[in-house]
Amino acid sequence: xxxxxxxxxxxxxxxxxxxxxxxxxxxxxxxxxxxxxxxxxxxxxxxxxxxxxxxxxxxxxxxxxxxxxxxxxxxxxxxxxxxxxxxxxxxxxxxxxxxxxxxxxxxxxxxxxxxxxxxxxxxxxxxxxxxxxxxxxxxxxxxxxxxxxxxxxxxxxxxxxxxxxxxxxxxxxxxxxxxxxxxxxxxxxxxxxxxxxxxxxxxxxxxxxxxxxxxxxxxxxxxxxxxxxxxxxxxxxxxxxxxxxxxxxxxxxxxxxxx
Ligand code: 13P
Numbered sequence: 643x644x645x646x647x648x649x650x651x652x653x654x655x656x657x658x659x660x661x662x663x664x665x666x667x668x669x670x671x672x673x674x675x676x677x678x679x680x681x682x683x684x685x686x687x688x689x690x691x692x693x694x695x696x697x698x699x700x701x702x703x704x705x706x707x708x709x710x711x712x713x714x715x716x717x718x719x720x721x722x723x724x725x726x727x728x729x730x731x732x733x734x735x736x737x738x739x740x741x742x743x744x745x746x747x748x749x750x751x752x753x754x755x756x757x758x759x760x761x762x763x764x765x766x767x768x769x770x771x772x773x774x775x776x777x778x779x780x781x782x783x784x785x786x787x788x789x790x791x792x793x794x795x796x797x798x799x800x801x802x803x804x805x806x807x808x809x810x811x812x813x814x815x816x817x818x819x820x821x822x823x824x825x826x827x828x829x830x831x832x833x834x835x836x837x838x839x840x841x842x843x844x845x846x847x848x849x850x851x852x853x854x855x856x857x858x859x860x861x862x863x864x865x866x867x868x869x870x871x872x873x874x875x876x877x878x879x880x881x882x883x884x885x886x887x888x889x890x891x892x893x894x895x896x897x898x899x900x901x
Contacts, residue, residue, distance in 0.1 A: 648854050650870065651810060651877035652894050653686035653709060653771065654884025655739060655858075665693035669700045671887030676894045680705035683894055684877075686737050687884070691725055698734035709737030709771065712745060715758035717766075727766040738763045739771045739879075741797050743816045753796025760797065764805045771810045771856070771879065772797050774837070778817035787836055794840045803845045811837055811855045812879045818859025820881060827868045827875075830857045834874035863892035870896050 660668060669687060676685045688709035689697045698708050714724035730738055740763065741756030760770040774793035776786045794811070801809065813833050818825050825833075834855050841850035857869050858879030869875050883889040 646873060646876065648852065648876045649684050650682065651684040651686065651854055651856060652890075653688060653737065653739075653856065653877070653879050654890055655688045655711060655742070655879055655881050656690060656885060657711065657744070657881060658690060659885055660689060660693060662693050662696060665689045666696050666700060668885070668887055669693075669697040669706070672890055673701055673704050673706050675887050675891035677705060679894050685894055688737070688739055694730070694733045694735065702734070707736045708734050709739060710735050711739050711742070713738045713740065713759055713763060713768075715755070715762040717762075727763045727768050730763075731766050731768055735768060737769045737771055737810075739773060739812075741773045741793075743773060743775050743814055743819060747816070753793055753799070756797040757799040757801070760809065761800050761805075764801065764808060769808045769810060771812050773812045773814055773858070773879070775814040775816050775819075775859070781815070781817065786833065790833060790836060791840060794837055795844070798844065803849045806841070806845055807849060807852055809853070810877070811841075811853065812858050813837060813855060814858035814879060816859075820860070822860050824860040824862070824865050824869075825857070827865075827872050830869060831872035831874055834872065838874050861893060863889055863896075866893045866896040 686707045686709045688711050710730045713727045713730055714721055717726050717728050740759040745751045760772050763770040774790055776789040780789045815825050837855055841853050854876035856877040856879045857875050861878040861880045862883050
């Protein structure tokens with residue numbers, strides 16, 4: 643728990659990377675290299691589906707938690723190529739990323755779909771990491787808050803107060819993903835505070851203050867400390883830098899200076 647009263651959560655989104663052998667090696671390294679920080683920071687890794695079972699057995703009983711990168715909203719059935727929340731829970735996942743901008747952009751996921759996925763994940767005891775984020779043209783046109791408002795309200799539709807406490811919101815500006823262009827801590831904090839205010843409107847102050855909001859987009863060892871020093875930034879969703887154990891461990895070991 644930090645001075646904000648929320649346990650920081652650093653999650654690695656491996657995206658479509660790592661063969662089974664590579665994933666196993668990385669999971670072992672992450673487990674060993676992040677152990678020292680385990681009491682203060684929640685560490686999550688989200689390998690591709692093909693590596694979930696093996697990675698689960700590597701991190702079992704350790705401080706590292708398992709997440710998936712996507713799920714379907716139905717329990718089972720004729721949905722070729724899809725994976726249900728029940729299956730993810732069955733192999734040891736505790737988290738699942740839903741509504742990542744790459745899913746929204748390349749696979750047509752709408753806020754309605756994202757909310758169905760988040761609801762289904764919660765119904766099966768998984769914690770959804772619900773992603774929102776504006777594109778560069780939105781930011782340049784001054785539309786960031788309108789976009790984020792729509793995505794937060796739409797993606798959390800139907801989620802009750804007791805459920806949102808088990809969820810995480812991730813703010814990932816699309817222009818900062820994989821580009822090396824991080825939002826400045828001030829830019830990120832401004833949107834995180836805005837998301838927090840939306841959560842207050844939806845769930846009330848007491849609940850909203852307990853919900854963790856992660857930042858994602860070119861998070862690296864060099865910029866994590868400044869981001870984590872902001873009052874409404876409770877963790878990071880790390881892409882590229884999570885594919886290399888030493889870099890990821892350095893991110894987990896950030897030293898935040900409270901503001
Ligand atoms: P990068 O850290 O590679 O910018 O990716 C961020 C991301 O999309 C995490 O979900």
